[in-house]
Amino acid sequence: MITSVYIPFMQNKTLSIHKIVPAIGLLLALGACSPGHSDHSGHESHDHEPHAHQPVAEDDHGDEGLILLSPVQLEKLEVAAETVSPGEFSEIVKVSGEISAMPGSEGAVAARQAGIVKLAPGISAGVTVAAGRAVATVSAKGMSGGDPNEAARVAYNAAKRELDRVTPLHKEGIVSTRDYNAALQRVEETRAAMGAGAAGGSTTATAPVGGVITSVDVVDGQYVDAGQTIASISSNNALTLRADLPESAVGRLDGISGARFRTAYSEDVIDVVASGGRMLSKPTVSSASGGYIPVYFSIPRGDGNMINGSYCEVYLLGSPRNGVLTVAEAAVSEQQGRYFVYVEKSLGHYEKRPVEIGQTDGTRREVLSGLQPGERVVCKGMTFVRLAETSGVVPEGHSHSH
Numbered sequence: 001m002i003t004s005v006y007i008p009f010m011q012n013k014t015l016s017i018h019k020i021v022p023a024i025g026l027l028l029a030l031g032a033c034s035p036g037h038s039d040h041s042g043h044e045s046h047d048h049e050p051h052a053h054q055p056v057a058e059d060d061h062g063d064e065g066l067i068l069l070s071p072v073q074l075e076k077l078e079v080a081a082e083t084v085s086p087g088e089f090s091e092i093v094k095v096s097g098e099i100s101a102m103p104g105s106e107g108a109v110a111a112r113q114a115g116i117v118k119l120a121p122g123i124s125a126g127v128t129v130a131a132g133r134a135v136a137t138v139s140a141k142g143m144s145g146g147d148p149n150e151a152a153r154v155a156y157n158a159a160k161r162e163l164d165r166v167t168p169l170h171k172e173g174i175v176s177t178r179d180y181n182a183a184l185q186r187v188e189e190t191r192a193a194m195g196a197g198a199a200g201g202s203t204t205a206t207a208p209v210g211g212v213i214t215s216v217d218v219v220d221g222q223y224v225d226a227g228q229t230i231a232s233i234s235s236n237n238a239l240t241l242r243a244d245l246p247e248s249a250v251g252r253l254d255g256i257s258g259a260r261f262r263t264a265y266s267e268d269v270i271d272v273v274a275s276g277g278r279m280l281s282k283p284t285v286s287s288a289s290g291g292y293i294p295v296y297f298s299i300p301r302g303d304g305n306m307i308n309g310s311y312c313e314v315y316l317l318g319s320p321r322n323g324v325l326t327v328a329e330a331a332v333s334e335q336q337g338r339y340f341v342y343v344e345k346s347l348g349h350y351e352k353r354p355v356e357i358g359q360t361d362g363t364r365r366e367v368l369s370g371l372q373p374g375e376r377v378v379c380k381g382m383t384f385v386r387l388a389e390t391s392g393v394v395p396e397g398h399s400h401s402h
Contacts, residue, residue, distance in 0.1 A: 067342065067350040067389045074348060079381035081344040082328065085373050089324035090317040092361045093252050097243040097261060097314035099306055101234065102298070106308075107208035109231040111224040115140035115202070118220055119230075123213065129233065131210040136218075136230050139202035156190035163187050211235035239306060241272065241299050243314040244292040245283070253283060255318040259297055260362040263312045269362040276300045315362040325371060326364040328379040332357060333386055341367075342385045344376040350385050 069079060111117065115138040123135055163183045170180040215232045218224060243259060245252070258279065259272045272278070277299040287294055295316065299306070332355075333340045343351045355370030371377065378385050 065351070066345060067352065067385055069348045069350070069385065069388055071348065073388075077381050077384040079385060080379060081376040082331075082379045083374060083376050084325055084327055084367070084371055086323040086325050088320045088322050089326055089359075089364070089366060090257070090320045090361055091252070091255070092318065092359055093245065093249050093256075093316040094360075095243050095245055095314050095316060097241055097312050099263070099299070099308060099310050099312060100240050100242065101308050102238050102240050105209070105211075105235040105238070107211075107233045107235075108229045109135045109205050109207055109233065111136075111138045111205055111226055111228045111230055112203040113138055113140065114224065114226045117205075117218050117222050117224050117230060119216070119218075123216065123231070125213055125216055127213050129207045129210065129213060131207055133207045134204050135207055135213075136205045137202050138205060138224060141202070152190060152193045155193065156187070159183070159186040159190045205230050207233055209233055209235050234308065238277070238298045238300050239308065240280070241277070241297040241312075241314070243295040243297070243316055245295055245316065247285075247288055247291050247293060250285060250293065252316070252318055253285070253293065256283070256295060256316050257319070258317040259295075260315040260317065261312045262362065263306065263310055265307070265310070269315075270299075272297045272299055315360070317361065325367045325373060327367055327371070327377050329360060329363060329365055331377050331379045331382055332365050333382060341371065342378040342382055343371075344378060350378060350389075352389060 069077070073079075117136050117138050119136045120134045123129075129135065163186070166175045166180050166183050169175040170177065211233045212235075213231050214234045216230070217232070218228075218230050224230065241259065241261060243261075245256075256279070260269050261272070262269045277297050280296040280298055283293050283295045285293060327341060331341050333342075339355055339357050341353050341355050343353045345351055353370055356368040358366030358368045360366070
């Protein structure tokens with residue numbers, strides 16, 4: 001009788017409760033032996049389909065010490081194994097990093113004058129705009145103290161009339177060149193003070209880059225100063241991944257060829273090169289700051305699941321080594337400071353095996369000892385195999401009572 005069930009968790013892996021609870025029920029339902037199965041004679045009174053796996057011995061004693069799962073359990077729990085073999089494995093350096101926007105891929109829509117802002121129709125966060133599209137207008141009309149653009153326009157018109165008056169007189173020699181140049185200078189000064197919106201009393205704020213509006217920082221009718229941000233835009237260009245290599249690992253600098261990274265909000269490990277990114281330039285010691293050497297990569301924004309400014313775990317890939325035995329990260333189980341894998345002896349028959357592990361490249365783990373090439377290791381559904389082990393469930397037809 002099973003009195004307790006321990007629900008294990010893999011290293012770097014979290015299973016949602018909607019997967020664990022049905023798994024426990026399935027193991028208990030399929031693994032519980034009926035009264036008619038208390039001994040080997042009970043098999044004679046039931047008509048069972050033969051098991052899909054091959055027995056490891058001539059009788060059930062050959063299953064002792066193994067974790068057993070029936071074909072139904074294998075299918076329901078989606079347990080799968082892979083054959084391990086030596087292959088290429090890159091040395092890695094695990095560091096921290098940050099995702100940021102590429103220079104020129106973000107822009108701010110700024111007010112070109114002080115005044116009251118009015119957003120253009122359809123402008124809101126999440127809207128895609130083209131470069132140069134009008135985002136808002138800013139006007140100083142009706143404000144207390146008068147419209148500074150109107151005053152500038154009046155000064156410009158006066159200076160322009162004075163220049164028109166002295167120009168023919170200067171040609172006749174009645175007005176000196178000095179007075180003519182002073183009138184011309186006054187026109188230029190008032191034209192500059194008048195600004196781009198003086199002709200109509202308002203200015204238009206446009207998108208400096210094409211992309212998605214990530215924030216609108218004002219509301220209709222709000223007063224803004226000249227230069228104040230009205231909205232922010234992020235283009236669909238690539239992002240930058242900065243990996244901070246400690247100065248103590250400077251010897252690995254020349255061998256860095258790529259990187260994999262994982263954000264704090266996702267379990268997925270993304271390969272920079274495989275996703276279409278690249279190293280921006282070879283890092284140098286001269287760029288070190290605060291005890292770290294920054295290594296920069298260009299990464300595509302993808303479907304928008306990478307957040308600008310987020311921190312991440314980075315695996316810098318170094319020189320590759322051949323003939324290295326590795327298993328998937330999902331195959332390794334950590335228990336009380338020791339590491340184990342589950343070796344498939346035959347279909348549905350699993351052996352818990354202690355292993356000594358080495359480095360990880362973010363997706364695969366180096367195995368230093370405990371496995372031989374050609375052995376098969378559970379790479380998917382390992383937690384459910386471990387659950388079957390700790391719960392003591394024996395699949396139907398494998399009772400050891402004699």
